[in-house]
Amino acid sequence: MSVDTTFQMPTPIDKEVAWDKTKTIMSKTDKFGTIEYANDTFIDVSGYEDYELMAKPHNIIRHPDMPKVIFKVLWDNLKEGNNFHAIVKNLARSGRYYWVITDFDISKDSKGQVQNFFARRKSVPTPVIANHIEPLYKKLLQIEEASGIESSEKYLTGFLEEKGKNYVEYILDVMSDHEAKELAKQGATTEEKKGFFGKFFGK
């Protein structure tokens, strides 16, 4: 993997990227997470040009507010060939942030070895971030800074055990709870409330 020694992480600023939240941000990587393709929405939202992204590790858009443990759980799943829904705060070139939820497709060779990852990302409603995700991630980051990723992983495990869910189930739960409340406000039928996550990623 080529290492770009000229890359400097943008200085984060506490402002959200203004983007069309109906769009899907897409990228394709090799099995190590090196970017091979990014769609126009990725380019628009991140603020990087294609030539700046290609052959770069995906952590080019890593936001320092993200706890390491979330990426550990993400990679543990991807390496096993499992899809994973994570809520991630990303850092644009401008220093602004954008929150997304991920959905992955994984292509494998004839021996079953992972070849490529395809990541699709949608925007996450602000109340989900403010009420559930930001408080949890802040705590995980504080724990990591004080006593390392082993401790933040233990905390996350305890947090999820209390809820009787794994991380993906918890994420889907807070997303669908929010959606159900929104639909109820709009007076949607039970049928319309079903299968929200499928509709979300068009599956």
Ligand SMILES: Cc1cc2nc3c(=O)[nH]c(=O)nc-3n(C[C@H](O)[C@H](O)[C@H](O)COP(=O)(O)O)c2cc1C
């Ligand atoms: C297909 C794919 C998409 C990814 N998308 C993101 C992303 O949008 N934001 C991000 O911070 N990390 C993303 N990652 C994870 C990064 O590879 C990396 O693990 C993460 O940024 C943390 O960086 P670090 O491992 O250097 O701490 C993605 C990985 C893969 C394989």
